[in-house]
Amino acid sequence: MTVTVEPAEPAAPAPAPGEAVLRRQRIRESAARTYARSFPIVPVRANGMTVEGADGRRYLDCLSGAGTLALGHNHPVVLEAIRRTLDSGAPLHLLDLATAEKDDFTEALFAGLPSGFGENSRVHFCGPAGTDAVEAALKLMQTATGRRGALAFTGAYHGMTAGALAVTGNVAVKTPLPGGGEVTRLPYPYDYRCPFGVGGPAGAELAVTFTERLLDDPAGGVVKPAAMILEAVQGEGGVVPAPDGWLRAMRRITAERGIPLIVDEVQTGVGRTGAMWAVEHSGITPDAMVLSKAIGGSLPLAVVVYHEEYDGWRPGAHTGTFRGNTLAMAAGAATMRFVARQGLVERAAVVGDRITARLRALAAELPVIGDVRGRGLMIGVELVDPDAEADACGSRPAAPELAVRVREACLARGLIVELGGRHDAVLRLLPPLTITDEQTEAVLDRLADAVRAAAAAGPGALPGARP
Numbered sequence: 001m002t003v004t005v006e007p008a009e010p011a012a013p014a015p016a017p018g019e020a021v022l023r024r025q026r027i028r029e030s031a032a033r034t035y036a037r038s039f040p041i042v043p044v045r046a047n048g049m050t051v052e053g054a055d056g057r058r059y060l061d062c063l064s065g066a067g068t069l070a071l072g073h074n075h076p077v078v079l080e081a082i083r084r085t086l087d088s089g090a091p092l093h094l095l096d097l098a099t100a101e102k103d104d105f106t107e108a109l110f111a112g113l114p115s116g117f118g119e120n121s122r123v124h125f126c127g128p129a130g131t132d133a134v135e136a137a138l139k140l141m142q143t144a145t146g147r148r149g150a151l152a153f154t155g156a157y158h159g160m161t162a163g164a165l166a167v168t169g170n171v172a173v174k175t176p177l178p179g180g181g182e183v184t185r186l187p188y189p190y191d192y193r194c195p196f197g198v199g200g201p202a203g204a205e206l207a208v209t210f211t212e213r214l215l216d217d218p219a220g221g222v223v224k225p226a227a228m229i230l231e232a233v234q235g236e237g238g239v240v241p242a243p244d245g246w247l248r249a250m251r252r253i254t255a256e257r258g259i260p261l262i263v264d265e266v267q268t269g270v271g272r273t274g275a276m277w278a279v280e281h282s283g284i285t286p287d288a289m290v291l292s293k294a295i296g297g298s299l300p301l302a303v304v305v306y307h308e309e310y311d312g313w314r315p316g317a318h319t320g321t322f323r324g325n326t327l328a329m330a331a332g333a334a335t336m337r338f339v340a341r342q343g344l345v346e347r348a349a350v351v352g353d354r355i356t357a358r359l360r361a362l363a364a365e366l367p368v369i370g371d372v373r374g375r376g377l378m379i380g381v382e383l384v385d386p387d388a389e390a391d392a393c394g395s396r397p398a399a400p401e402l403a404v405r406v407r408e409a410c411l412a413r414g415l416i417v418e419l420g421g422r423h424d425a426v427l428r429l430l431p432p433l434t435i436t437d438e439q440t441e442a443v444l445d446r447l448a449d450a451v452r453a454a455a456a457a458g459p460g461a462l463p464g465a466r467p
Contacts, residue, residue: 018042018054038407039416046073049432049439051416060443061416062431067235067267070294070335072432078297081334082327094324096125105329108336109295112276113305116285122311127320128300128328130266130292131159134229136318137288137304138163141227141260143317144310149182151228151259155190155237158229158264167229169237184222186211190240192371192382192395193422199393201243208249215257227260232278235267238421239373239380239428244282251284260287260310267378270294271339271433274349274376281375297331344433348376351440355379355429358444368455370396377435380420381427398425402454409450415443
């Protein structure tokens with residue numbers, strides 16, 4: 001008797017580590033997810049600037065939680081503060097009750113506020129996201145002035161709740177929604193894509209003149225607003241630093257007209273721009289500062305700090321359940337003190353200048369780089385179509401498809417960078433303030449290689465990693 005043995009079916013290849021997690025995320029999470037689309041990885045460990053995926057690959061993280069991780073991932077100072085708080089038995093949630101941890105955080109925060117601002121200020125603890133602190137600041141000034149409306153700027157990003165979204169400039173996230181409140185949109189000085197078509201100091205001067213004359217024009221259509229809100233460096237808007245002279249002019253214009261000035265320091269705070277707070281570059285003193293991200297030491301925390309003359313709220317005028325995050329306060333206090341003590345503010349300025357200089361040299365070699373700009377370790381690289389005709393300012397059309405190819409080429413080379421700005425054509429670099437010289441060189445080498453490869457590959461092709 002002959003027995004025929006059928007050949008065994010070849011075993012299906014084992015799924016890549018983390019692939020099941022990614023598949024379940026795609027199925028279960030909303031279509032609004034963002035970073036998960038850009039970076040299809042499953043981080044399992046992280047230390048400093050290094051993130052390790054489930055597949056064992058390591059990446060240098062130049063996103064840093066969108067600027068949240070001033071000290072990088074799992075810094076020993078942060079972990080020690082969290083462990084100490086946990087081991088102490090301190091309550092982790094107490095609404096807005098007084099605690100030793102909150103008191104210590106407030107001491108650390110006020111000790112580092114800009115000179116002339118902290119001496120006569122109050123702090124309000126908000127819900128754990130920056131957008132709620134923006135809402136609080138706008139509501140505060142409406143209460144104090146008895147007025148409605150706000151002055152905001154092109155390119156601005158202030159959050160995704162109703163009031164914050166109203167003063168945000170990005171049309172794409174506003175389009176499906178009903179009217180966004182009484183907001184007058186003013187031109188932000190964007191040298192490379194000047195709203196007046198002239199660029200440079202002349203463009204900033206025109207932005208000042210336009211603002212001043214519009215507000216003083218009895219037929220200009222602008223009812224005196226409750227506040228002006230701005231970013232000293234626009235982050236999501238494409239890493240666009242405001243000229244110091246323009247910021248001083250906005251402070252003068254608002255002060256002369258009795259309009260409170262709110263500065264959104266959610267992404268720029270705690271040393272990111274080479275100053276503890278971005279307003280310090282210009283020397284202005286705002287009426288209110290909105291703070292989040294890095295002040296929580298990697299954990300959710302948001303506050304608004306404002307001059308005490310505006311403290312006209314009634315109890316409960318702006319409240320929320322998660323205003324008492326004890327762990328975030330402990331981690332945030334430790335982070336702010338470490339940044340100040342270790343000179344990381346100054347280091348951010350030095351390393352940022354080094355990165356910017358190297359990238360500008362690369363721009364001279366690669367015409368797909370239209371502009372390199374930023375302040376400290378908040379840097380943007382705008383990618384353009386080098387074959388298109390330049391406008392009157394010498395700028396060329398944005399190249400969003402190229403930007404996507406560069407981002408993917410960076411990921412293939414073990415580098416995490418995200419996009420922003422008009423048409424998502426700006427590579428945004430937000431490395432931790434603790435980045436080493438060796439890591440700086442590695443970031444620059446990988447980024448340069450990725451831009452070269454993506455530019456050479458052309459549309460429809462994605463460059464692979466180097467061996």
